[in-house]
Amino acid sequence: MGVTAFIPAKMTSRRLPKKNMCDLCGQPLLYYSVKLAQLCGAVDRVVVCSESEEVCRYAENLGAASIPRPEELSQDHVPNTSVLKWWYDLEVEKPKIVALLQPTHPLRHPDDLDCAARKMLQESPAVTDTCFAVVREDILLGVIRDDRFVPEFPLPRDKSREPARYRNTGSFYLLRPERTFLTGKPYGSRFGAHILQRPEFEVDIDEASDLEMARCLLQAHKKHFSYFDCA
Template sequence: MKSKTIAIIPARGNSKRLPGKNTKFLGGIPLLVHSIKYAQKFSFIDDIYVTTDNLEVKNVALQFGAKVIDRPTEISGDFEPTVSALKHVLESISDEVENVVLLQPTNPLRPENLLEEAFQLFSKSNSDSLFTVSRNHDKLGKIINDKFEPFNYTIGQRSQDLEPLFFENGLLYISKANLIKNDVIISDNAFPLEVNHIFAKVDIDTQEDFDYAEYLYNKIINHNS
């Protein structure tokens, strides 16, 4: 039996800061559908699963061609790590899965060929996971005893001379299924794929985040279609 590569989209129903965000319409379709449609573009994705505790999310996912795994209440809380949901999906299906692509619905906008590029790099690497990162150009510091202490620069230093720092942007993750079964998504030898694209700044938790995603969607995607 061929080992599969599957995409998993975790989409709970009880968002506190932006209620119903995963089914909120962006560009004419529910938010989570952007990730479903993105995964459907790539032939190496054998199946697409949405894991959810919410009936509305379930119905939307089924309507747009994804399979659904009902997520138990005990792993649907605000503080439950994402890996619990991924692990539950793997435990709920009988297929032999080799690779898991994690697509978060809160990152609905992705460069068109990013997943193809990422999967090719992952397949050629000796890493058992890959995740996307972006360069941070901010002058960062800590406040200790009411005093600001620079972290990645010295006062007066130019921004362009900063030591490069990167942040995990959430656009996509690829992991070996065996890794997830051991409660890990990003391993010690994970491949950090640098993506410096405006879409990397979109991660929807609030209405302001959603408004920004809508602005970019209309400016870039609608404009080019």
């Protein structure tokens, strides 16, 4: 099997209770990640993993597979890579690549995931362990020393001399299991990058204000999200 999309969807969020099933323009937040994976031609299978029967039933109604998640793997301190390893050990047909899609990034474009996944499938396994979804970051960074701000580059800035810098968004992670979460190195040591085509729509939902931002973007840019039935 080539690519399996794995969507962790526990219901133990504290800052935004039951976050993964919160309403976003008429659909639960989880819907957007499942739909995205189903629209991605490179993805062979979509798996939703949750300790919640409600979430598992909803995922199955969307046409995804559901995996009941043990309570001990649903605690705040448990990283997704530990859940991935537990799930992967149960799989009969092991995928070459796992696309980790956290439901908190609902406004992705399927072409981004498809392009990154196909490129990674075509590469030799020796090239990339993990592919990150990134956006260009053009901000002035620095450190605080003795209550003074020390910028990373001299001021005034000459951006033509600065290297282009990028930020990992967490929108998706493409992982080779044998090089990452199966080895004790969550992301391996060789990183690829896919630059998201629409960085202005990148929202990571952690609090109610983030959910409202996503709702505003969906409603204001409906033509950009026509692949979602609710847009």
